Amino acid sequence: MSNTYQVPTMAQKAAAGEMPEVLFWVGCAGSFDERYQAVTLAFTKILNKVGINFAVLGEEETCTGDPARRAGNEFLFQMQAISNIQVLDGYQIKKIVTACPHCFNTLKNEYPALGGNYEVMHHSQFLQGLIQEGKIVMKGGGTFKGKRITFHDSCYLGRANDVYEAPRDVIKALDMELVEMKRCRSKGLCCGAGGAQMFKEPEKGSKDINVERTEEALQTGAKTIAVGCPFCLTMMADGIKNKDKEKDVQVLDLAELIAKDQGLSG
Amino acid sequence: MSSLPQILFLLVLGAAGFILYKRISYIRKTILLGRPLARNDRPKERWKTMALVAFGQQKMFKRIGPALLHLIIYVSFIVINLEVLEFIIDGLAGTHRIFASALAGFYTLAMNVFELLALGVLISCVAFLVRRNLMNVPRLSSAELKGWPGLDANLILWIEILLMIAILTMNATDQLLAYRGVEGYIPLGGLWISSSIQGLFEGLSSGTLLFLERFAWWFHIIGILGFAIYVTYSKHLHIFLAFPNTWYSNLEPKGKMPNMEVVTQEVKSMLGLQAPPEATDQSEIGRFGAKDVTDLSWVQIMNAFSCTECGRCTAECPASITGKKLSPRKIMMDTRDRAEEISQSKASGKDGNDDGKSLLGDYISQEEINACTSCNACVEACPVNIDPLSIILELRRYTSMEESGSPAQWNAMFQNVETSFAPWKFPPTDRFNWASKLNQEEKKPTNNE
Incomplete structure (x- = not known):
């Protein structure tokens, strides 16, 4: 049985010597929350249909640290952020798309101060782009x-x-x-x-x-x-x-x- | 002519200047109780922000009614103060309307503009008084305005009304005296607004008119000097501080929290990414986050002095709207009150911030800061770009990192992030399980399509 939809991980891409165009940062809710998993699946299917060369981190992804930082725990936030940056930079990620505005904000605005510089898009912007380009x-x-x-x-x-x-x-x-x-x-x-x-x-x-x-x-x-x-x-x-x-x-x-x-x- | 009025005027001006100087130094010192913060980048953008937000009152116009009334008072404040220049020259030189002969027709035009604005201010202030006291505007009648803040707001409106009445009385009596040919008074050829109240004074003797005119003149100038001093004690400081406050606005995206460099050093050394910070550095590390105003930045304290307690922040705050204890305006009022308490204590040689009290605990409660959703509605709403959220987040940092005093559910969330790398307690190995559903659904019969 062939699988209609693919979700390659960065590890797989790297092993194959490939570099995806964009990393889909799924986020904790997108990974674990049953209701939001449907959003993750919907977005993955769209990426598949449009033929975007993307990948996810899979089990290598962890919380961006946003809730810890907003609740005052700067240590925990930075532990998360610095570890995530190591993973992202390890894969030489340049561009990230996420369906979570909290991840989006943290990755885009707060990771640079800790050395993580990426082009980060919210999935609404990404979808807007696909529509404008006529890909959807x-x-x-x-x-x-x-x-x-x-x-x-x-x-x-x-x-x-x-x-x-x-x-x-x-x-x-x-x-x-x-x-x-x-x-x-x-x-x-x-x-x-x-x-x-x-x-x-x-x-x-x-x-x-x-x-x-x-x-x-x-x-x-x-x-x-x-x-x-x-x-x-x-x-x-x-x-x-x-x-x-x-x-x-x-x-x-x-x-x-x-x-x-x-x-x-x- | 006796030079007694000139001497008196010089004394009044000197005294007012001295008191103002003292007050401004005090406010400056109080603001500088805050930690240093360099915010001089992107000067072009800063001047632009100041021009639009403070000078152009851009953000006031989200509510058009109050914005127009406020605009009238603001424009009048700037324009009528040009007349104060003449007052001061006249006062010192013993002249009367020194610009009148030089400017001739233009002077009359200018006076008419001033009078029109004075009338506008009168009407606006009355409207604001009615709105504040008789109409039930929630943000103008909340609990935090009980007592001095509410009185302060009303006093300012009354003072402005009195000052405007003084200007119109002065002009009305001045022109009556001029028409009667009293020496030193110059006919200006028609002041539309004050001439309409001349009827009130027509029956009076020239001596009484002279007294009234002089009284109104002195009342106006002393009133303005007094007002300038009063403002330094009042919520009304925004008329000056709105300018530096908007210049020093946060120009970063509102969602971005500033990074704590001290923490970065420690985290990096914990992760083995860099050598641990030198022991000598440790002693310099202050508190994490803020417990008191001295832990805040000077910009945050300036924010508090710039706040005119309009309450637009609180009116937009989702926590406040749904009856929680949090009010962003109160955060700013508390910050100023505490800063002044410390400053006054220091000035009188007492303990300053070592008085056993602190901003968090004695002024702002945990319940208040815990209610914040960090949604930035308060920041967006503020007409002078005050950032109450940044203070709340600093207080939370202190609570979490210095006291481990966060709500139990947050501590549980912290633990989940530490052990499961997600705010919920799921095994990290399940993170990618969603992918197995991707092609499963295809097989299920569906009826949505």
Whole structure:
């Protein structure tokens, strides 16, 4: 039985004396979180379909250190970062794409101070590029045509790195009706998981942040909430469950939307 | 003419200048309690940021209503202060409206512009007073504004109203005196706004008018000097500090946290990548992160002095919106309060920061810093580019690295990263298991396509 899709590792590439065009940094959520694995799979399939020469680190990949750094543990962050840089530089990696804005921010902005210099892209930017180059031609129509969709800005993509248009360009290519939430782009409301909040219970308050954000998303009347971040995906999906809307409203990552359009989803 | 008013004026000006000098030195010293930080790179970009954000008030215009009212006050502040130059020359030289004859028609035009702006300021300040006290704007009525901060905000508006009334009264009475031919007063040929209130003063004797005109003149100039001194005690310092504060903005992407070089040295030596730092270096290593304002950088303390407590940060903060204890504005207010406490204590020869108190603990609680999602909404919202997040993250660094005092779930996460190289407790050998699902799904019957 032949495998339709391939995921070569850097170790395999190096053994074959090959150098991939881009490293797909999967991230911890993309590797372990069952829901986000679907995003990893969708993006991998897209890379396969377009014929991108890519590789992953596989078991050699470890946490970038982002949550440790945001929670104050600079030692642990730097331990992770320096080890990762050794691996990345060992393979002479030049270009990285990741579906996690936290990994994206850390690799792009914080690794250079520790000697790791790479061209880092978020998968929304990568997909935007593929669409612009005509390497992905949207089928449009079908399940998506004219349907309302809203996009939730991830803080680490938006405010942290001023990437607002790439994810929107991806959505626009899908022939869907993009309805913005009241707080969007630079004023977008956080899902509640950034700054290592993903890994602890929220502090005492009157409401959970993801519920506040989900309510805002539901107000747009969109049946699809698009996200570009594993933590946002979890938080928004939990918010939808909290509102008992999981039958009507789905939370999908940009890569999943493209994969569906291209008939690549399982 | 007696030169008594001139002597008096010189004394007032000298005293105000002396007090201001003292206050500015005090503020400078307090800001420099912070750690050194070199932020002089990319000067072109810095001047541009200052021009757009401070001078051009770019970020104010995210909320158009308050932005317009604020713009009127701001423009008036700059323009009307040109008139203060004349006040000072007149005061010292014993002249009256020294520029009037030289500038002739242009002078009248300028006075009319000043009056129009003064009226604009009056209207804006009244609108702000109503908005602050009668309309329920959440960010203007939060708990952290109880007491002095709220009083401070109102006082500034009242002082500005009084100063503007003084200008208009002065012009109205001045022109009445000029029309009556009183010596030294120059008819300016029509000041539209003050002439409309002349009716209030028409019945008064020239002597009373003279007194009123002089009173308004002195009230205005002493008021302005007093205001300048008051500002140094107030949240209103932003009128000056917005400029350096935006010049020293963080120009890096907002998501980037500064690297701790001391930690890098230790980590590299632990990993055997470089020789351990010399023992003598160790003694120079201060605290990791920040417990008190003296652990912060001077820019962070300047941020605190530049804060005018508008609360746009808190209004945008997801933690604050959902009822958590965190308020980025309070972080800045606390930072300034603590910096001033240390500075005053030092000035009076006391313990300074060795008073057993600290920013973290006595002013800002763990609960507050633990609520932050590091989303940068506060940083984005600030009209003068203050960065409350950077302070929160420094406090977290101290908590984690010096006290191991992070929330238990974070400590568990740290442990997972250390042992499983992921924030969740999965065996690292399972990291690539997802790949086995890649071609599995194909075989499953699907109904989505």
